[in-house]
Amino acid sequence: MTATVLGIADDRALGGTLRVIVTHPRSLAAAKAAVDEVVRAIDVAASRFREDSELSRFHATPERQVTVSPMLAQAIATALRGAELSDGAVDPTVGTAIRLAGYDSDFASILKEGGPLRVHMERIPGWQAIRFNAATRQLWMPRGVEIDLGATAKALASDLAAAAASNVIDGGGVLVSLGGDIAVAGEPPAGGWSVQVSEDSSAPVEEGEETVVIDRGGLATSSTTVRRWTRGGVVLHHIIDPATGQPVAGPWRTATVAAGTCVDANIASTAAIVKGEGAAAWLEARGLAARLVDRHGLVTRVGAWPAPANSKLAPNIF
DSSP states (O other), rough: OOOOOOOOOOOOTEEEEEEEESGGGGHHHHHHHHHHHHHHHHHHHHOOOOOTSHHHHHTTSSSOOOEEOHHHHHHHHHHHHHHHHHHSSOOOHHHHHHHHHTOOOOOSSSSSEEEOOOOOOOOOGGGOOOOETTTTTEEEEOOOOOOOOOHHHHHHHHHHHHHHHHOOOOTOEEEEEEETTEEEEOOOTTOOOOOOOOOOOOOOOOHHHHSEEEESEEEEEESSSSEEEEETEEESSOOEETTTTEEOSSEEEEEEEHHHHEEHHHHHHHHHHHGGGGHHHHHHHTTTTTEEETTOOEEEETOHHHHHHHBBBOBBBB
16 A cells, blocks of 8 residues: 655744644645745734734733734634633633743743742732623723633634644645644544654653544644743642632543544643543533543543554544
């Protein structure tokens, strides 16, 4: 049997890795250009690390109703939908909490070791504090609230980029991975897209590692082991518990979820980390396939997540 020849481009984007794979190698340049355009648009609209981003400018003038761009409106609507679907576990108003925990710039520039921080436990403002009208794109936010769109906006970028790339290459198969948030579009390769399941999206593909195969939808991994840093001897990470305003201290170090879109997979994987002991039942009730890894490395497979010997996955609608 002849192996499928794929076109692959690797890059950096949104503070992490970017990989674009196409089933028609001659279309790689066009597909990558389409992906880059979407990623730039998301970054300019929704980054909290760029002083010139639309989100940063909005933060600078709170308690003022603003009509935002279509891209930022889509990112805000996606984040608010994630908060509602997750019962508030994935909340975009964690911006202040995550900044105070030390994640105050692009992760590549954060010192991995640093002095102690003065922090206190306090429930975050909550997503209901944001007033947003999706029809008019009007946004209002009270003073003292900072929106962080990092997780859902990156997954949204993967979904939009995969669709845009597939469109410019006439429906050809495309896989886009932004920091491990994976979306596929178009006609998949024979047998589907084979994806290595890893806590670190930058880890090399290795023989013997667990893999799954998808032909549609998206796959997302949330982990407390990669984006982490130390302050005053205390290990911190980027997933915030909205109930405390502190990094989650639950049983799971990694959650990987398959869903109908990368956005939905990301919402569910982040919610699973936050929900802790209740994660498996919550995922099961929603018909989502997931792989949870606890602090000791013990793997729990939820729903239709396959055993290693049977890698085929059929992502469900969230």
